[in-house]
Every structure is written in C-alpha cells, then in structure tokens.
Amino acid sequence: MSALIVRALRAGVDGKEILRGVDLEVSSGQVHAVMGPNGSGKSTLAHVIMGGPGYEVYDGSVTLDGVELLGMPTWKRAQAGLFLAMQYPTEVPGVSLADAMAAALAPQGRAPADVADLVATEAVRIGMSTALLERPLNVDLSGGEKKRNETLQLAVLAPKVAILDEIDSGLDVDALKAVSQRVELITNEVGLGVLVITHYSRLLRELRPDVVSVLRNGRVVASGGPELAEELEATGYEGYGETPA
Amino acid sequence: MGRLAPPPRLPPRTREERLSLKTFTPDAAAALAGPEWLRARRLAAAERFAAGSLPDPSEEIWRYSRIGELDLDAYRPASGETGGTAQLPEGTAERAALVVVHNGRPSRIEVDPALAATGLVVADIADLPDGDDLLSRTAVADAFTELNSAFIPGATVVRIPRGMVVDLPIIIVHHLDGDGIASFARTIVLAGENSDATVIEHQSSSDVAAFSDPVVELDVGDAARLRYLNVQDLGARVFQVGYQTSRVGRDATLQSSVVALGGDYARVRTDSRIDGKGGTSFLTAVYFADGSRMHDFRTIQDHIAPKTTSDLLFKGAVSDTARSVYSGLIRVGKEARGTNAYQTNRNLVLSDGAGAESVPNLEIETNDVVCSHASAVGPIDDEQRYYLESRGIPPEVAERLIVLGFFGEVLDRLPLSEAVTGLRGTLVRRLAERAGESTGGA
Numbered sequence: 001m002s003a004l005i006v007r008a009l010r011a012g013v014d015g016k017e018i019l020r021g022v023d024l025e026v027s028s029g030q031v032h033a034v035m036g037p038n039g040s041g042k043s044t045l046a047h048v049i050m051g052g053p054g055y056e057v058y059d060g061s062v063t064l065d066g067v068e069l070l071g072m073p074t075w076k077r078a079q080a081g082l083f084l085a086m087q088y089p090t091e092v093p094g095v096s097l098a099d100a101m102a103a104a105l106a107p108q109g110r111a112p113a114d115v116a117d118l119v120a121t122e123a124v125r126i127g128m129s130t131a132l133l134e135r136p137l138n139v140d141l142s143g144g145e146k147k148r149n150e151t152l153q154l155a156v157l158a159p160k161v162a163i164l165d166e167i168d169s170g171l172d173v174d175a176l177k178a179v180s181q182r183v184e185l186i187t188n189e190v191g192l193g194v195l196v197i198t199h200y201s202r203l204l205r206e207l208r209p210d211v212v213s214v215l216r217n218g219r220v221v222a223s224g225g226p227e228l229a230e231e232l233e234a235t236g237y238e239g240y241g242e243t244p245a
Numbered sequence: 246m247g248r249l250a251p252p253p254r255l256p257p258r259t260r261e262e263r264l265s266l267k268t269f270t271p272d273a274a275a276a277l278a279g280p281e282w283l284r285a286r287r288l289a290a291a292e293r294f295a296a297g298s299l300p301d302p303s304e305e306i307w308r309y310s311r312i313g314e315l316d317l318d319a320y321r322p323a324s325g326e327t328g329g330t331a332q333l334p335e336g337t338a339e340r341a342a343l344v345v346v347h348n349g350r351p352s353r354i355e356v357d358p359a360l361a362a363t364g365l366v367v368a369d370i371a372d373l374p375d376g377d378d379l380l381s382r383t384a385v386a387d388a389f390t391e392l393n394s395a396f397i398p399g400a401t402v403v404r405i406p407r408g409m410v411v412d413l414p415i416i417i418v419h420h421l422d423g424d425g426i427a428s429f430a431r432t433i434v435l436a437g438e439n440s441d442a443t444v445i446e447h448q449s450s451s452d453v454a455a456f457s458d459p460v461v462e463l464d465v466g467d468a469a470r471l472r473y474l475n476v477q478d479l480g481a482r483v484f485q486v487g488y489q490t491s492r493v494g495r496d497a498t499l500q501s502s503v504v505a506l507g508g509d510y511a512r513v514r515t516d517s518r519i520d521g522k523g524g525t526s527f528l529t530a531v532y533f534a535d536g537s538r539m540h541d542f543r544t545i546q547d548h549i550a551p552k553t554t555s556d557l558l559f560k561g562a563v564s565d566t567a568r569s570v571y572s573g574l575i576r577v578g579k580e581a582r583g584t585n586a587y588q589t590n591r592n593l594v595l596s597d598g599a600g601a602e603s604v605p606n607l608e609i610e611t612n613d614v615v616c617s618h619a620s621a622v623g624p625i626d627d628e629q630r631y632y633l634e635s636r637g638i639p640p641e642v643a644e645r646l647i648v649l650g651f652f653g654e655v656l657d658r659l660p661l662s663e664a665v666t667g668l669r670g671t672l673v674r675r676l677a678e679r680a681g682e683s684t685g686g687a
C-alpha cells in the first residue's frame with residue numbers, strides 16, 4: 001500500500017506564490033481528481049510534485065510512502081515510484097521511446113531487450129502504431145498520439161503513483177477512452193494511485209474518481225465524492241472558494 | 246552563454262617574429278627527396294610561402310582562431326621520416342583499398358586487384374608519371390596550403406575511372422606519432438565522369454605534441470557520386486590547420502562529412518565550388534569538443550554554375566572549457582541562376598565554462614535563388630532534460646541521450662553505417678567519461 005501525501009504545500013514561480021497551502025492525498029488503487037478553473041494552480045501542483053524546472057517551494061511537504069520528495073532531483077522522485085503524464089509532452093529530437101524507456105529502467109537492472117518487448121506489448125494495448133515507436137519522442141505526433149504515448153510510458157514504468165496533468169485536454173473520444181481505460185485497468189490490477197488533474201468532468205466519466213477536490217486560487221476549497229464532479233459540470237466553478245484575494 | 250572573445254593561451258607573436266621562420270625555409274623544402282617535378286613544385290611553393298606571411302586573427306576568416314599561438318619553429322618537418330604503423334579503426338575491414346599514411350607520408354597501399362586491373366588507381370603521387378598534373382588541380386587558399394605543398398613527402402591519389410562503381414569504401418588511415426613533428430598530408434581524389442565511390446579518412450595520433458597541416462582535394466567529375474568522410478580523432482596536443490577543397494561538376498553529387506573529436510586546436514576550412522550545371526554539394530559535420538580543446542570550422546559554398554544545390558548541416562557540442570567556431574559563407578555568382586543553398590549550424594553548450602561562436606554569411610549576386618541560413622548556440626533545453634528525468638532517467642544519461650539525439654540528424658546522413666556505429670560508440674564513451682568526471686555517475 002502506497003500513499004502520496006501533500007501537506008500545506010506553498011510554491012510558486014519567480015517569487016509569486018501560486019500554491020497557497022495545498023493538502024491532499026492519494027493512495028494505491030485510488031483515483032483522486034483535482035479540478036479547477038484555469039489559473040487555479042493545477043499544473044503548478046503537478047510540476048512542483050515532480051520537481052520541474054523554474055518552480056520554487058516555499059513551505060510544506062510531499063511524501064511518497066513516508067519519504068520526503070521535495071529537495072530530491074526529479075529522476076529520483078521518478079525512481080521512487082512517481083510518474084507525471086504531461087499536459088504538453090516535450091519533443092526530444094533524436095531520442096526514441098525505446099531508448100528512453102531502456103535508460104529509465106536500467107537503474108532497476110532491467111535489460112534493454114525486455115524493455116523493448118514491454119514497450120511493444122503496451123503499444124498494442126494502448127492502440128499506438130508500432131511504427132511510431134521508432135520516432136523521436138513526441139516529434140510529429142498528434143495530440144492524441146502524444147497522450148497515448150504518455151500512457152504507454154506509464155504502463156511500462158509501472159509507478160506507484162501517477163499524476164495525469166490534463167491528459168484529456170484536446171483529446172478525441174477514442175483516445176480519451178483508450179487512455180482512461182488503460183489507466184483504470186492498471187489502477188484495478190496493480191493498485192496504481194492516480195492523481196488526475198482536469199478542467200472538465202468528461203474524463204471522469206471514463207476514469208471514475210474516488211475523491212474529487214476543487215482547487216481554486218492555490219488552495220483546495222472543496223472535497224467530496226464523484227458527485228462533486230457532476231455538480232461542477234452543471235454549475236461551473238463559480239461559488240467555490242470565493243476567498244477574499 | 247555562448248558568445249565570447251576567446252583569450253589566447255599564449256601571448257600572440259609579433260608579425261616580425263612570425264615572419265622570421267628558421268625551419269620551414271626554401272632550402273629545407275629543396276632538400277627533400279622525390280621526383281624532379283615534385284622537388285620543383287615544393288621549392289616554388291616554399292618560395293611563395295617565404296614571400297608571404299602567416300595569417301593573423303585580424304583577418305575575418307581567422308577571427309576567433311588560435312592562429313596567433315602557433316610557433317611553427319617549435320616543430321620540425323616530418324617529411325623525411327619513414328616507416329611506422331597505424332591501428333585500423335572500427336568498421337574498416339570491408340574495403341576496396343587501404344592507404345596507411347604515417348606522419349603525412351603514404352607508407353602502405355593496398356588495392357583490390359580486380360579493381361586495380363579495371364583502372365582504379367590508389368597510389369603515392371611521387372610514383373605516378375603524371376603526378377605533376379594532378380597536384381593542386383583545385384584551388385589552394387592560403388599560406389598553410391603553400392606550406393603543405395612545400396613539404397609534402399608524397400600524396401595519396403585516388404583516381405576512380407570514368408563509369409566505375411566502387412562498392413566498398415576506399416580507406417585512408419592517418420597516424421601521427423613523432424613528438425615535435427609537423428606533418429603535411431595531401432589527399433587527392435579524382436572521381437571520373439559518372440563514377441561512384443566512397444572515401445573515408447581517419448586521423449589519429451599518439452600522445453605527442455605535433456603540428457598537422459593536411460590538405461584534401463576532391464574533384465567530382467560530371468555526373469559522378471562521391472561520398473567523403475573525414476574522422477578526426479587526434480591527441481590533445483596536436484595543433485591542426487586543415488583544408489578541404491572540392492570541385493563539383495555537372496550533375497555531380499558530393500556528400501562530404503567531417504567528424505571532429507580530438508586535437509588541441511583543430512581547424513578545418515572547407516571550400517566547395519560547384520562549377521557544373523546541376524551539381525550538388527552536401528556538407529555535414531559533427532564536432533564534440535571537451536577538455537580545453539577548440540574546434541574551428543570555416544566553410545564556403547561557392548555556386549558558380551546555374552541550377553546548383555548546396556546543403557550544409559554542421560552540429561557541434563562543447564563541454565568543460567572547450568570552444569568552437571563555425572563561420573560559413575554562401576556565395577552565389579552571377580551565372581548561378583536557379584540555385585538552392587542552405588546552411589545550418591547548431592551548437593550545444595554543455596558547461597558554463599565552454600563557448601561556441603556561429604557566424605553565417607550570404608553573398609548573392611543573382612536574384613533567382615533560394616537561400617537560407619540558420620544558426621543557434623545554447624545549452625541543453627531544460628524542458629527536454631526534465632521530460633527525460635521525469636521518466637526516471639539519471640541526468641548524465643538524459644544529457645547523453647539528448648546530445649546523441651542532437652547529433653543523430655547528421656550521423657544518419659553519413660555515408661557508411663559500419664563507420665557510424667563505431668562513431669556512436671566513441672561519442673557515447675566520450676560523453677560518459679565527461680559525465681563521470683562532472684557528477685560522479687548515478
């Protein structure tokens with residue numbers, strides 16, 4: 001049983017505070033949705049947990065199975081069992097998916113040939129053409145292909161907790177289904193914990209959340225069960241977290 | 246980061262000091278052995294060299310260079326020395342011919358007998374009856390080409406007869422192992438009309454202090470296809486001023502590549518003159534400078550005839566306190582209507598102490614052209630590094646993948662896959678050594 005626990009997290013960019021004391025948890029087998037309007041700090045939360053460049057942490061803690069992640073380099077957070085599916089996966093010219101996955105699993109003693117087999121198997125499961133596997137990472141991929149590619153990597157790397165940062169944004173219906181079904185299966189089969197960050201509730205009809213939190217102005221302003229997502233769909237974010245600026 | 250005025254490591258020599266050469270005199274050139282015509286050519290070149298002066302960093306084409314540090318009198322001509330061996334690099338077992346050039350002198354030549362019987366010539370110019378006609382057919386540029394002509398012990402001539410297709414590469418292996426020597430190698434490739442061949446030169450050295458002044462002349466006849474690769478893996482105390490010149494004929498295609506890994510200061514000037522209608526010149530380079538070395542490239546894409554094409558892609562990386570310079574010119578003459586000319590230079594700066602210069606230039610005298618140039622100098626992209634690290638890839642491995650990926654675009658265009666496999670391996674080792682030093686590994 002694993003747990004990612006975020007406590008009183010304050011962080012920002014260039015001295016400007018964006019997260020103003022965030023508390024949330026996700027544990028194995030659980031899907032925790034973080035919803036919020038644009039500018040609420042959702043993506044900042046994802047990157048601060050992963051240790052992205054340009055973000056500053058002012059206070060608080062982020063632990064995975066009791067181990068403090070803040071201060072750890074990004075790659076060690078990943079090796080500790082954290083994964084971030086990015087909203088805008090970066091193009092890395094000349095670096096193939098196969099080479100990246102082999103390099104990512106090498107510290108765990110996995111042989112490149114086994115990794116290649118695993119990548120090929122997962123490509124079929126996520127409905128990604130094997131012809132795309134030889135392409136440089138995210139170069140000339142459509143929006144849907146990029147998100148399938150992120151999900152494929154999630155499946156190959158088998159983290160304890162995955163953060164999906166707006167994996168649904170701009171996604172066609174088929175890709176949305178493929179991505180959410182694959183994540184749901186991993187959650188049920190091996191107990192992946194999922195922190196799913198989204199603006200819309202569309203994704204949450206495919207990937208059923210156990211907990212929904214609403215982020216607004218850098219704070220969690222409401223928390224509840226799946227019904228909260230439906231309510232937000234109907235009413236919008238107005239009325240949540242009307243905190244004095 | 247990136248743009249800097251490199252301080253010379255030694256105080257620059259005055260013009261007077263640089264002109265009073267004691268070693269590389271006409272008398273010294275005249276004393277070298279060889280056929281009469283070669284001795285006459287050497288002496289004439291030595292006299293022209295003595296009458297001129299060494300270049301100066303104040304000249305645009307020597308700007309940013311370390312030429313001011315060169316003390317020629319600290320070296321002695323290797324031209325009289327014989328013997329010696331060289332280890333053959335990876336990927337050279339399959340070949341049409343092999344030449345081993347030791348300290349500038351062709352010392353061992355083997356040619357596939359079947360090809361030799363049908364007219365392929367691979368020989369020392371000193372042994373060819375028409376050698377006098379073959380030397381310096383393509384233009385020579387400056388004092389260092391004159392110096393080369395004045396002190397060449399011989400020259401490697403590769404002559405591919407009209408219509409011949411040579412399937413396997415012709416391999417020329419250069420090795421320097423004399424401490425304090427100045428080496429003057431000359432390679433002359435004459436690709437006959439409608440011929441097809443691949444020539445690979447590999448330069449290495451022992452850990453010696455040496456000066457290297459190699460000249461390469463490529464003459465690509467009408468409708469011929471010539472692929473040329475030069476791999477420079479010299480030791481860290483070799484000062485090299487190299488010159489590669491090519492002439493591309495009507496409907497001919499030259500694909501010329503440089504891979505530079507070594508040297509202390511290693512300069513290559515590449516001139517490609519396309520003087521036949523419909524001729525094409527592809528020029529590529531990969532350079533990786535680590536330690537305190539400097540790589541220096543000057544290129545000229547010279548379009549003389551109509552409907553000619555040139556496409557240049559030079560990609561480099563600098564690490565530690567290394568530096569690099571790329572300066573390129575596209576010149577399109579009045580007659581060169583319908584020309585396409587492209588020039589791209591990109592540089593990765595891997596350490597704060599390293600720096601790269603990139604200076605593209607265009608000189609166009611006709612309207613009917615498509616020309617573009619692009620240049621970039623910068624560190625590894627933070628977002629690319631973060632993306633790979635977020636998958637669990639250690640930083641030094643992520644950096645290695647990104648740099649190899651960056652070079653891949655050029656390596657994929659190199660003529661010979663076996664040679665490229667070896668080069669990728671060499672680059673991986675060099676990048677790994679670098680990472681090991683700077684971060685202590687994973």
